[in-house]
Every structure is written in C-alpha cells, then in structure tokens.
Amino acid sequence: MHLSNYLFFTTTCEQALDFYTWCGLGQMTEVLRYGMNGMPVRNEAMRGRIMHAKFEGPGILFFASDNDDAEPMRGSAHILQMNDRHRTEQLFERLAKNGNVTTPLGIQPWGDYYGKLTDQFGVQWMLNCSV
Secondary structure, three states, X not given: XXXXXXXXXXXXXXXXXXXXHXXXXXXXXXXXXXXXXXOOOOOHHHOOOEEEEEEEEOOEEEEEEEOOXXXXXXXXXEEEEEOOHHHHHHHHHHHOOOOEEXXXXXXXXXXXXXXXXXXXXXXXXXXXXXX
C-alpha cells in the first residue's frame, strides 16, 4: 500500500504543475486531457484541460487534475522531509513565490528547521529539515 495525494484545481492544473517543475520538484510523467485522444468532455470549457496527471520527482509522487466542480484546497498539506538545509531554503523560497508564508523557516521546538506556506495555487506545503 502507498498513499499519494490527488490535487484538484478548477482550471489551473497545468500552470501549477509547470510551477512545481520550475521549483525543482519533478515533472509530469503522464497526462490525459479532456476531449483529447478519446477522453470524454462534459463541459466544452474544460476541453484540453488536464483530466488526470501524474507528477513525479525524487521522493515525490502525486496526481492532479482540473475539475470545474473542485472545492478550494483545504485541510491537507504536502510535507517534504528534507536533509539539506540549503535545498530546504531554496525550495521554500521558490514555492512561496506569489504565495503566503504562514510559518517562516526556522528552528522549531522539536529541533528541526521547518516552515509552512500556501502557494499561489492554494496548496499548502510544509518543509521539515532534520539537519
């Protein structure tokens, strides 16, 4: 058994996944689009948007899609367990671009270097570096 997150966007899935690629998290390794290659489309405004995508990178695996009935992101966060403080700072800075930092990076009571943010697409990220 393996648990992976599935992110639902309304119309910005491709932009979000491009952003995560730019941040250095990985890349889309599979993509299906509404109305393309035999995929159904129930709403013409969704034609060509992402129906299902797989996003992978070193230690990263999640799925995402556009859904015109998607609820806003809430109640969940991606936590990245890291072991390189410089890489943690670099990734945190990139993910925070046009987003909202809710806990600035810093040493926490449990002794780790940790920060939390909500990115420009409404996805919450927690970065925890144990060194």
